[in-house]
Amino acid sequence: MISGWHAFFQVNVFIFTTAMNSGFQMPPKLNMNKSVLILDDLTAEANKLQAILLRAGFHVTGTVTSAGAAQDLLEKQKPELIILPLSLYTAPGGPSLARLCREQAIAVVLILPNATRETLESAKLPHIYGIINRPVRSHDVISAVEIGLFRQQHDKNFQDKLSRWLNELLIGVLDCPGDEEQKLLWMIKAFQPFIQFDNIIINMDLMDGGKESVYAFERLGLNTYRRKDHISYIQKAELKNVDLRSYRDRMLGYKGIYVENGPEFDAGCNQFLFARRLREFYCINSSMTVPVIEEKRLYASVGFFSTQSGPFTEDQAELLKLAQPFMIRAIKWIRDRDSANGQRHRTNHPVLQIPPPEVFKNIVGKSPALLLVQDQIIRVAPFDTTVLITGETGTGKEALVEAIHSLSPRNRQPLVKINCAAIPESLIESELFGYERGAFSGAVERRIGWFEKAQGGTIFLDEIGDLPISLQSKLLRALQEKEIQHIGGRTTIKIDVRVIVATNKNLGSEVRAKRFRPDLYFRINVFPIELPTLRDRKADLPELVLHFLDQLATDHRLPRKTVSPDAIQQLAQYEWPGNIRELRSVVERTILTTPESEIRSFTLPVDNNKDEQKSTIQPLETYEEIQRNHILKVLKSCNGKINGKGGAAEILGLPPSSLSLKMKKLKIYWKHTY
Ligand SMILES: Nc1ncnc2c1ncn2[C@@H]1O[C@H](COP(=O)(O)OP(=O)(O)OP(=O)(O)O)[C@@H](O)[C@H]1O
Secondary structure (H helix, E strand, C coil): HHEEEEECCCCCCCCCCCCCCCCCCCHHHCCCCCCEEEECHHHHHHHHHHHHHHCCEEEEEEEEECCCHHHHHHHHHCEEEEEHHHHHHHCCHHHHHHHHHCCCCCEEEEEECCCCHHHHHHHCCCCEEEECCCCCCHHHHHHHHHHHHHHHHHHHHHHHHHHHHHHHHHHHHCCCCCCHHHHHHHHHHHCCCCCCCCEEEEEHHHHHHCCCCEEEEEEEECCEEEEEEEHHHHHHHHCHHHHHHHHHHHHHHHHCCCEEEEEEHHHHHHHHHHHHHHHHHCCCCCCEEEEEECCEEEEEEEEEEEECCCCCCCHHHHHHHHHHHHHHHHHHHHHEEEEEEEECCCCCCCCCCCHHHHHHHHCCCHHHHHHHHHHHHHHHCCCCCCEEEECCCCCCHHHHHHHHHHHHCCCCEEEEECCCCCCHHHHHHHHHHCCCCCCCCCCCCCCCCHHCCCCCCCCEHHHHHHHHHHHHHHHHHHHHHCCCCCCCCCEEECCCCCEEEECCCCCHHHHHCCCCCCCHHHHHHHEEECCCCCHHHHHHHHHHHHHHHHHHHHHCCCCCCEHHHHHHHHHHCCCCCHHHHHHHHHHHHHHHCCCCEEEECCCCCCCCHHHHHHHHCCCCCHHHHHHHHHHHHHHHHHHCCCCCCCCCCHCCCHHHHHHHHHHHHHCCCCCCCC
């Protein structure tokens, strides 16, 4: 069922062999074809960089001292990567150099004078694929360049795959049955995983000069849309045809894809009544408009609108540009009202299939911020791309991992979850990579590690920010080379595992504090998904509360209670520092302490000073969490030993089998594969 959804993808697995840094330098010959341009106004530094790269076997196309000279060389030589200092990247000439690098898919690695917050912020610029701190060190340079090249190749392949996928989905529209509106809906759903929009307006029949048909839809949920009566909207908004036309003509005059995020949309609002009304009526803050043109004739326009201020990216515009021929085919077919049953257009392409709802059953909510996350999951799941999930504690990172795994072609293989913060430092390496008999005292038999247990499937490394720095280079090597070595082993073992990592730490700050390797950061930050806090999606509160009322009534075998609107209102006033985990605890406590069938108020930690809540209030812990934390503390104190003298079972006064069962129930990822 799920596998059919991605059946037409042949996911190409990159076999990218490389070596990173001290301890695993790459043999020079492997880098021979990789070309790098060095831009540095400090000649001695440039020479040093050149020597390091040449020694590592890279082809250095040149060293230049100004952005202008770099641009000339980029055009002529087309290197795969450029290294340059932040000072030149932000100086005059830097932005046009950056644009050129982007257009030509040349990876950029920045040299930072120091690891301050500001300089690290610059590493978040789009298409920055690595950072190197001064004074430059050989293994940092090689590692950053290798990761930069990997990221550049990955992003290009990923964009190509997305483009093929979108085109397939648009061609699949030709097979859709139904009337004009239903076919349009299919087309809209094809865009959904790729473009973040809450409203879409499709203007048809533009070229006939006759009566235009305008279709406006509002997105209500993962796969639900409402057709909006555009005409009455126009009347209600007191707009005249001329207002609409002037707004559209301006965009269509542009011919390309017109992206207006945040400030640009603001400027449009000042100029055009139509944009202003969109903001007033629908809280729209950004738009992207695609003219559908063939042989200089304008067939239609598709306008994506969002309540967020900056969701539309150049990559998305590029994707739509490549999809324009397919859009025109789909739109022509939809306009061809005589072929209503679809027979004349039967294609060999699969009809668009929507992910089955059970995939998202544990990700409750319909707020735009959550829909964005769900779309991202759908977009990335079929591929082997590494995913980095970030978000405050209790925002629900684990459910995302399960959704990605179940929508991936690996869904019949294991999903192995490891909490890096829960395993004592001394054990993590052997747990992850396994060991040979006699590798260390106590290694009485050979043991495979979590990576091997996940063969063919997915490994989830939770709390990656807590991985000891000493292990980070080993993880980096496993990710890059797709092979591992047992402790005490001499041979390498190939691994075919998709990696998902999560953290509630700010990894940028961890890099700055030198607790997290920048190269590992850039390697895992390939496809980041940021989970919104509950504060930012309070619209989801009623649905979440109902979900927990059902779930907890079943768990506690109690009758299902109802909730008054005032009680929901009370929840909306609270700031939720512990996010959804805390909400679940609050609902649970209230259920257990409310004898009436209707909940009229919830038991919250504090309900007065809103400003103080975020900083001072500790979210409530459930009984299960108290147990879980205590067991983890004991496990850590006895170095993970469960059985025997001094083991966790003895300390806790439980039979080892009961402790193991309890750990499984409490989802303590110690030695269980789920
Ligand atoms: N959208 C959601 N719908 C339903 N339940 C949710 C949702 N998000 C989170 N939860 C529930 O909230 C609780 C916390 O989720 P989870 O443990 O995944 O958080 P987390 O982000 O991994 O936190 P931490 O970083 O502290 O580990 C779980 O009980 C989970 O089932």
